[in-house]
Amino acid sequence: MPVDREEGEGTPRPPSYQMATWALLGGVLVLVLVLVSARGRHGPDTTRDYPSRSLPAEPVPVLLPPPEMDPGYWPCSDCHEGEKTNFEVRKFEEEHDVMEFKHGTLWCLDCHDAEQRDTLHLANSDRIPFSESWRLCTQCHALKLAEWRAGVHGKRTGYWWGPKEYRNCVECHDPHGPRFKPLEPFPPPWPPRGPGSTLVEAAHE
Amino acid sequence: MHKLARFWRFVTGSLDVVIRGERSYYLWIALLAVVIAAGLFGYARQMQLGLITSHMRDQVSWGFYIGNFTFLVGVAAAAVVLVIPAYVYEWGPIKEVVLIGELMAIAAVVMCMLFVTVDVGRPQMLWHLLPVSGNPNFPYSLLIWDILVLNSYFAVNYFIVTYLLYKSYTGQPYNSGFIMPVIFLSIPLAVLIHTVTAFLFMGLVARPFWHTAILAPRFLASAFCSGPALLLLIFQILRRVGRISISDAALRKIGELLAYAMAVNLFFLGCEVFAEFYFPTGHTIHGEFQWFGIGGRFDVAIYTWIALACNSVAFVLFVVPNFRNDLRLLSIGCVLAVGGIFVEKGLGLLIPGMTPDALGEVYAYNPSLNEVLVGAGVWGVGALTFTLMVKVAMAINVGELRDVPPGTSPAYDTGVRSLKLSDQQGGSGR
Amino acid sequence: MSDENRSGTRGARGASRRQFLSACGLGVGALTGLTGAAEAFEFDLEEFFQKHFRELSDDEVAEVLERLERKYSKQYGKEVTIDATGPIDGVVYGYGLDISRCIGCRRCVYGCVDENNQSRDPQIHWIRVLEFERESAIRGIDLEEGNPYYNHEAVPAEDKFYVPIACQHCEDSPCTNVCPTGATWSEPDGIVVIDYDWCIGCRYCMAACPYGARHFNWGEPNVPADELNPDMHLLGNRPRPRGVVEKCSFCIQRVRDGRYPACLEACPVGARKFGNLLDPNGEMRFLLENKRTFVLKAELHTRPKFFYFYGRG
Numbered sequence: 001m002p003v004d005r006e007e008g009e010g011t012p013r014p015p016s017y018q019m020a021t022w023a024l025l026g027g028v029l030v031l032v033l034v035l036v037s038a039r040g041r042h043g044p045d046t047t048r049d050y051p052s053r054s055l056p057a058e059p060v061p062v063l064l065p066p067p068e069m070d071p072g073y074w075p076c077s078d079c080h081e082g083e084k085t086n087f088e089v090r091k092f093e094e095e096h097d098v099m100e101f102k103h104g105t106l107w108c109l110d111c112h113d114a115e116q117r118d119t120l121h122l123a124n125s126d127r128i129p130f131s132e133s134w135r136l137c138t139q140c141h142a143l144k145l146a147e148w149r150a151g152v153h154g155k156r157t158g159y160w161w162g163p164k165e166y167r168n169c170v171e172c173h174d175p176h177g178p179r180f181k182p183l184e185p186f187p188p189p190w191p192p193r194g195p196g197s198t199l200v201e202a203a204h205e
Numbered sequence: 206m207h208k209l210a211r212f213w214r215f216v217t218g219s220l221d222v223v224i225r226g227e228r229s230y231y232l233w234i235a236l237l238a239v240v241i242a243a244g245l246f247g248y249a250r251q252m253q254l255g256l257i258t259s260h261m262r263d264q265v266s267w268g269f270y271i272g273n274f275t276f277l278v279g280v281a282a283a284a285v286v287l288v289i290p291a292y293v294y295e296w297g298p299i300k301e302v303v304l305i306g307e308l309m310a311i312a313a314v315v316m317c318m319l320f321v322t323v324d325v326g327r328p329q330m331l332w333h334l335l336p337v338s339g340n341p342n343f344p345y346s347l348l349i350w351d352i353l354v355l356n357s358y359f360a361v362n363y364f365i366v367t368y369l370l371y372k373s374y375t376g377q378p379y380n381s382g383f384i385m386p387v388i389f390l391s392i393p394l395a396v397l398i399h400t401v402t403a404f405l406f407m408g409l410v411a412r413p414f415w416h417t418a419i420l421a422p423r424f425l426a427s428a429f430c431s432g433p434a435l436l437l438l439i440f441q442i443l444r445r446v447g448r449i450s451i452s453d454a455a456l457r458k459i460g461e462l463l464a465y466a467m468a469v470n471l472f473f474l475g476c477e478v479f480a481e482f483y484f485p486t487g488h489t490i491h492g493e494f495q496w497f498g499i500g501g502r503f504d505v506a507i508y509t510w511i512a513l514a515c516n517s518v519a520f521v522l523f524v525v526p527n528f529r530n531d532l533r534l535l536s537i538g539c540v541l542a543v544g545g546i547f548v549e550k551g552l553g554l555l556i557p558g559m560t561p562d563a564l565g566e567v568y569a570y571n572p573s574l575n576e577v578l579v580g581a582g583v584w585g586v587g588a589l590t591f592t593l594m595v596k597v598a599m600a601i602n603v604g605e606l607r608d609v610p611p612g613t614s615p616a617y618d619t620g621v622r623s624l625k626l627s628d629q630q631g632g633s634g635r
Numbered sequence: 636m637s638d639e640n641r642s643g644t645r646g647a648r649g650a651s652r653r654q655f656l657s658a659c660g661l662g663v664g665a666l667t668g669l670t671g672a673a674e675a676f677e678f679d680l681e682e683f684f685q686k687h688f689r690e691l692s693d694d695e696v697a698e699v700l701e702r703l704e705r706k707y708s709k710q711y712g713k714e715v716t717i718d719a720t721g722p723i724d725g726v727v728y729g730y731g732l733d734i735s736r737c738i739g740c741r742r743c744v745y746g747c748v749d750e751n752n753q754s755r756d757p758q759i760h761w762i763r764v765l766e767f768e769r770e771s772a773i774r775g776i777d778l779e780e781g782n783p784y785y786n787h788e789a790v791p792a793e794d795k796f797y798v799p800i801a802c803q804h805c806e807d808s809p810c811t812n813v814c815p816t817g818a819t820w821s822e823p824d825g826i827v828v829i830d831y832d833w834c835i836g837c838r839y840c841m842a843a844c845p846y847g848a849r850h851f852n853w854g855e856p857n858v859p860a861d862e863l864n865p866d867m868h869l870l871g872n873r874p875r876p877r878g879v880v881e882k883c884s885f886c887i888q889r890v891r892d893g894r895y896p897a898c899l900e901a902c903p904v905g906a907r908k909f910g911n912l913l914d915p916n917g918e919m920r921f922l923l924e925n926k927r928t929f930v931l932k933a934e935l936h937t938r939p940k941f942f943y944f945y946g947r948g
Contacts, residue, residue, distance in 0.1 A: 022386065026393020030400060033350060048689035050721035050823065055893045059917065151918035152731075152926065152946065155905035160917070161723075161893035172905070180904060182789035186741035189783060190758045192262035192568045238661070255877045256836075257757060257854035266841040266851060326836015326851065326878025329683065333816040333835055340687045340817045340833070348815035348839055410809060410935050411845035487777055563847035564763065564800065565779035 057162040061149065066131045066168045076117035085114040100177040111136050111175070137169045207610070214608055215374055222600040223593045229446055230596075237589045244582005247575045248323060256326055258575040264568035265559045269576045270324035272551035273583070276431065277313045277320065278402045279424060279550065281358065283432015284310035285395035288388060290458070302451050304369065305443065306436055307362050308594045310395070314359040316587035323579050347405035354401050358394045361387060366594070374601050376609035399424050406558070414491035414558040417480070423473045424550070429466035431546040433459050434519075434539035441536060443595065448603045453532065460535050464523035467542060471520060474513075474549075494567070495557035502569035505556050508548045515545030687817065688719075688830040688870070699832075700869060707867075707874055711858075715865040717873050720891040722824035728885055729825075729919040730896075731908030731928075732799060733946035738904055739764050739790040739797035746901030747801075750886060751872040752864055754856030761850065761883040762801040762898060769794045776931070801898075802827060802848040802883035803931065803939030810840035810849065819880075825912075825940055826885045828870040834879040841880060845932050846939075849882045885909075912940065922946075 069075075073096070089107050113121040121127050123139055138145040147153035151164060155172065158165035169175075226234075251258045261268045284306040291303045322328050333339040334352060341349045365387055372379040403421035410416055437459055440451050481492035493499060498506040522528045522538030529535055561567045572580070600606040685691075685699060700717045707715045744762045753759045765781030776798065791797065804827050811820050811827060818833040819840055841849045855877045867873040868888035875881050886896035890909070899907040910917040919942075922928065926944040 022389035022393065025390070026396065029393060029397060033344075033397075033401065033404070048721075053721055053723050054725070055723055057893060059914070147921075147925075147946075150921040151910075152733075152908060152922045153905065155900075155902065156908075156918075157895060157900045159893045160890065160895055160910045172903075180738070182791060183738060183740045183903065184788065185739060185786070185790045186745050188741075188786045189744075189760050189763065191784065192264050193260065195756070195758075255852070255854045259853075262853065263841065263847070263850050266838045321837075324837070326838070326880075327834070327876070330833075330835045333687075333818070333833055340690070342813075342815055342817040345812050346815040346817075346839070347813065348837065352815075405813075405839075408813070409843050410937075411843055487779060490779060559842070561779060563778070563845050564765065564783070565777070565781055566783065566847075 055161045057159065059159070059161050060163055061151065062158070062163040062165050064165050064167050064171070066133070067171050069130065080117040087114070102177045102179070103175065133175065134169045137175075211375065211608055211610065212371070215371060218606050218608070219597045222606055223596050226596065227446075233592065234589070237585045237592070240585035241582050241589065243578050244580075244585055247578030247582060250575055251323070251579060258573065260570055260573040260576065262568060264562040264566055265556065265570040267324070267555055267559065268570055269552075269572035269580055270320050272555040273580055274317050274320040274324070275402060275424075275554060276547050276551040277317045277587075278355070278399050279428030279546075280432045280435060281310045281313035281317060282395040282399040282425070282428045283436075284362070285392050287433070287436070287459070288392060290462075302436075302440060302455055304366065304598060305440065305595065307366050308591060308598065309432075309436055309439065311359060311362050311366065311594065312587045312591035314355055314362070315590050316583050317355060319583045319586060320580070323583065347401060347408055350401045351398070351405055354394060354398045358391065358398050361391050361394055365391065366598075370598055370601050374607060376607060376613050396425065399428050406554070411563055412558050413488035415554075417477070419473055419476055423470070423477065426466060426470040426473050427546045427550050430463060430470050430542050431550075433463055433466070434542040437463075437539045438536060438543070441532070443599075447595065447599045449599055456532065456535065457530055460523055460529040460538075463538070463542065464520070464529065467516065467520040467523055470546075471516060490561060491557045494560050495553060499561070500567045502567065504569065504571060505552065505560075509553050512545040512548035512553060515541040516549065519545060682832070685832050687833050696869075703869070703873060711860040711863050713860060713863065713865055715863070715867055717867040717869055718888075719869040722822055723891060725913055726911045727825040727913050728804070728890060728940065729910065729912040730804075730885070730941045731919060731922045732941065732943050733906040733908070734796060734798055734943050735945045735947040736904045736906040737764075737797040737799060739766055739785065739792075739795070740903065742901045742903060743799060743898035743907065746897045747883070749862060750864055750889075750897035751884070752858045752867070752874050753881075754852065754858060756857050757852075757854045759850045759852070759856070759881065761848075761881075762799050763847065764797055764799040766792070766795050766797055769796055772796065778931075798943065800846055800848065800931070801941075803846050803937070803941040804885060806938035806940065807936060809843040809845065809937060813839045813843045815839060824891075826887055828884060828887065829880060829882065830870065831873070831875050831879050831881065836878040836880065838880065845935055845937065849880050851880050852877050906946075
């Protein structure tokens, strides 16, 4: 290995090409690091050979049966039989014990049929059973109909691939006061060293 | 066979050297033993109860351990600061002390690896990182790169030191054609370890405080301050207790280098502060937390300002020749620099980077007592490693630990002398 | 090899040997203390040497499942079943969240806790609901302003809106990129999963996640036996060991059988939507095409598959 020796200098100076080589090597290392990790936008892909799988069932929206009618009031004809209807739009103070009636400018006989109390009626006077009450809602809330069928409006349970259970409007919305009442929230999470921090002491017991 | 026997005598001889010493040596070892025992106690508790014994939580999931790791990677990288002038520019006075610098680098790397080990949730599964039996996510994960370069740096430095010391032990000349390339390899490796460590923070887009190009240069600049500053302090201790002569010229030259390094470090800090605060965005909240505190939590802010003061005073002490040439003032500057950079880089990088967390929550993290105990224990292990290695090195170089094979030219076997590697070559000793 | 060149004399070396041995004795004492701590976790050789999930053969997977079933059945005193069902062809899952409807009731949070066997103490919640002032929305959703610790008597509170956040199952997830052991990856059906037996707990993925979606088992997780959900998936809701990272798995144990996730079924106002993004007739396609959707931190280009939308109107 050729070394440069200078006058009076006991230590050989390493030739500059050696320095250059190692500096270059170091630079190449850094460059490789940068290039290779810079392309790493995708992490490790799973290379597990999963067998081909498909689910046999078809995604079918299934409208769940409507909720049970309140036995205290159903059937309506038990009380409302052969009476003369009062068509005056008014507020009920005592009858029907309705806690709240707040549904825009509607009143009872806009939906309930005056002659056949065990049915409801549409805007064109067609009578519909209580089990199809959703048809009443979608008269005004037409935009909701497509969303409800598609599953974007309303709660779904069951299977995203299989029977997709969706519900009648009245199962969530009280037709006499459809706006949701506030709920009591479940407890907030513990702060980072909240009640959980006693674990360390408890572990000693 | 003779060579193996000689090497074995080298090992046992080294053990003898580290067991015997003066009273001050025993006291120091006893102190380290106490610190390490405290660390072991803390770690045992952590192994039993989990990392919940620390104050790290989901919101600040890296803390004291990784902060120390980051600081120590810088210290390890800084040995190169001495190697460059010693071997590249042939500056004699520095060459004397390069070996100690490399020993410090080895001890620092040992501490780095220990800090990562104590930080991991399941250390018994660390074998998952190895190739073949494990599944390292190479080349995407910067942690794998960090493990690679740290271990390479450790291996290269350990090899250099063992080679040079063993050659000295046997009174043989070292083959510069063989060892010089390896020494030169340690230069880019040193830069690489700290760059890779910086990259592993810089690559995280989720942490805007870290996602900045200047992080790698800042790491290197602060490393080149803290490493040599620590070395300067160690040299002065070794001059007093060990049989080693280090010229004042060498110390002053290191002080000069420190002036440049601290200047660059402060400049980079200024760049960072400008970028953060010139037009504050949502991302500036990390800088705000670092310098001013948020939500009534000022601890990090206080430390940051103190660190800035320490670094600034240290800079003045380094840059003014009258101060630098006064070794007491220089030492004070070194203490300030090491402390300031430990706070700035260790805590001042980790905590504001994760406060507020990704969902905007401010969890004021401070290390728990358990974390501090374990950290102290790791520092104790590093100090012990360094102490033992230096003891052996010094013994070899004063000729106490020697085993010259018969037939060796007496020109190489010069007996008791000071720690000068240049004497080994060419036969023209000083 | 003459004696003069040896360090010290033989006599002194004998004394130093004794010192060396006493030092060793101290070391042994320290090790004993460590061993006592090591007894804290039982050592199972098979569990220790278990390979990465994707390197296991089908038989080995069956063995792992059987071993874990035995272990957890014994631990919790009830029969548990764990499977490792694979993805369904032609499916990429997406999630929709209607922020015009979420009322912040947190029933999804606790539904998830029950379904996925999350630790009660220390507490882990995979879903975090942030409460924002309605006014702050004019500046866009700045996560700095979100508050997860609200505790009103009734929700929704006045002038507030709610954004629940869990794993976004990004297409370009930063977390899978940085995991050093490859313990977390993206499955073909888009779910980002974690092999809990492979994770070493370095928490690099937690630093990398922009959504704070990953959670660490800092202490020993604690699920009461009577609340344990025994229908488990290996990459989903099986009980996790201490010292590993966990997160939402899109209820992998449910969705790969075609069922809806637990959070969706828990929501009382129907704010959550889930389905196959590749299904032209599914609700995910409908909402992506007809509603105003956005993702969180879009500028990071993580391409989350969790779409927030405004459902009303």
